[in-house]
């Protein structure tokens with residue numbers, strides 16, 4: 001799941017981002033209101049952590065625009081303890097929660113998890129064909145043979161995306177947006193390489209799951225029954 005942090009205190013933003021990444025969330029940061037609004041309106045986030053006092057456009061205005069544009073992301077507002085009025089204003093504009101500054105990172109993470117619990121598949125493992133993606137251990141497991149192999153970082157995120165959308169054609173653009181998000185121009189050449197690593201791992205555990213390349217269209221995860229052991 002993808003989270004946007006809109007916060008002009010760069011150290012704080014980085015700190016929160018690193019903790020969220022450890023929880024296997026994908027995280028982008030905007031350090032000012034304009035960039036934050038632009039990113040929020042892309043509608044690719046499941047949750048937005050939104051500071052109120054921002055250079056450029058403030059958090060309340062961004063929240064307004066999020067609601068007006070029917071952006072589906074949950075919103076947690078960050079507000080200085082003294083800004084009680086802001087807090088109330090935030091709820092009126094439709095924020096899902098607020099966290100008073102200064103806050104313990106652990107509390108913010110807990111609140112993020114609460115907001116995302118409803119659409120959270122993270123707690124359950126993903127299954128397709130003969131494989132299970134163990135989300136806690138970051139392993140792919142062949143459920144017939146119990147062979148397992150570790151899969152991390154971009155490979156993990158890619159496989160997770162495919163397993164959430166099995167038997168569907170996923171275009172390169174969809175994959176870049178979902179897995180690479182904002183930094184997708186620098187890394188775009190690596191998709192084939194990551195996919196070949198994943199294919200190799202699937203082969204190593206003797207899985208019947210395949211990721212097929214469809215020329216000029218995209219990719220599709222399928223289960224090849226003939227190869228079932």
Ligand code: CA
Nearest residue numbers: 008051053054
């Ligand atoms: Ca601020």
